[in-house]
Amino acid sequence: MRAVHSEFTRQQHPSSTIDMQVLAKTARASAPRFCMRSFASSAGRCQATPIEKPVLNKEFKIYRWNPDEPANKPTLQSFTIDLNQTGPMILDALIKIKNEIDPTLTFRRSCREGICGSCAMNIDGQNTLACLCRIDRNSSKNSKIYPLPHSKFFAVVPPYNPHCMLVFAVYIVKDLVPDLTLFYKQYKSIKPYLQNDNLPQQGEFLQSQEDRKKLDGMYECILCACCTTSCPSYWWNQDEYLGPATLMQAYRWIADSRDSYGAQRKEQLQNEMSMYRCHTIFNCARTCPKGLNPAEAIAKIKLELAAD
Numbered sequence: 001m002r003a004v005h006s007e008f009t010r011q012q013h014p015s016s017t018i019d020m021q022v023l024a025k026t027a028r029a030s031a032p033r034f035c036m037r038s039f040a041s042s043a044g045r046c047q048a049t050p051i052e053k054p055v056l057n058k059e060f061k062i063y064r065w066n067p068d069e070p071a072n073k074p075t076l077q078s079f080t081i082d083l084n085q086t087g088p089m090i091l092d093a094l095i096k097i098k099n100e101i102d103p104t105l106t107f108r109r110s111c112r113e114g115i116c117g118s119c120a121m122n123i124d125g126q127n128t129l130a131c132l133c134r135i136d137r138n139s140s141k142n143s144k145i146y147p148l149p150h151s152k153f154f155a156v157v158p159p160y161n162p163h164c165m166l167v168f169a170v171y172i173v174k175d176l177v178p179d180l181t182l183f184y185k186q187y188k189s190i191k192p193y194l195q196n197d198n199l200p201q202q203g204e205f206l207q208s209q210e211d212r213k214k215l216d217g218m219y220e221c222i223l224c225a226c227c228t229t230s231c232p233s234y235w236w237n238q239d240e241y242l243g244p245a246t247l248m249q250a251y252r253w254i255a256d257s258r259d260s261y262g263a264q265r266k267e268q269l270q271n272e273m274s275m276y277r278c279h280t281i282f283n284c285a286r287t288c289p290k291g292l293n294p295a296e297a298i299a300k301i302k303l304e305l306a307a308d
Helices: 002-012 014-039 090-100 181-189 209-213 232-237 244-254 262-269 283-287 294-307
Strands: 057-064 075-082 120-123 126-129 143-146 154-156 167-169 172-174
Touching: 057 090, 075 090, 090 143, 126 283, 181 244, 244 262, 244 294, 262 294, 283 294
Parallel strands: 057 143
Antiparallel strands: 057 075, 120 126, 120 143, 154 167
8 A cells, every 4th residue: 555655646746756866865965074064173174264463562561569679669661462462451461461471560350340349550541440441452552550549558667666656658569559458447437337226127127219229329339449549639638538439438328228327427527537628529430440420429428417
């Protein structure tokens, strides 16, 4: 019966047999080629050949200072690398220089995504994050890289003598690594955490969406210190003036509806130096790599203090 049916099919559709034969030949011809491409361990002849890019050399002048050689003054050391053989960001260039040219070059870095704030430095006159700053591909212009400016920490040289203390300013740890001890000390002084003596009734402190929106533009701060070290008022008064980053975080907790210590926080700032050294120069807003506006937060603190 099957034979009769097959004969009948060929008689009624003679082209179907030809089509099946063509398909079978095509499958046999393509099968070896498919296997070869799937399991080849060497470059196939059909793969694209990468085009070699021309050399694009650029000079980077980087601030160098070694604390183990205090007699030597800080210098700018020049490094030249091929931009077509490195990533697009300044941090990529620094890593390439450290890995391939000078392993003694010292800088901070971690996430490479603008989240941690570790790689903050001054690049071509602007405080920013090296991982977010693109390399200017104009090879005729060099790039100058410095540590964050005016990062100062006072230390007492032993032996301790209350009548005669030798105090000196440590501006950097080494090369592009600034000493942020004072910056973190000031941040700690505002108690940057939720304070509420009243236990929540439902197991947690609830907050409306409207109150939550008041924190936008402040909680995103990554404490990179770009804004604080770009502030002229902070340069001259950093021993008492808290600076843009710390003051913005102070207002972040003053504005938080879950915090019950707003009055105490504002009282801490009610003096001549802690906050009122801000002269609305707005360097902080211009340089913030996260696009925040510390000057606006400081202005809001001033308004609340004036209203009390």
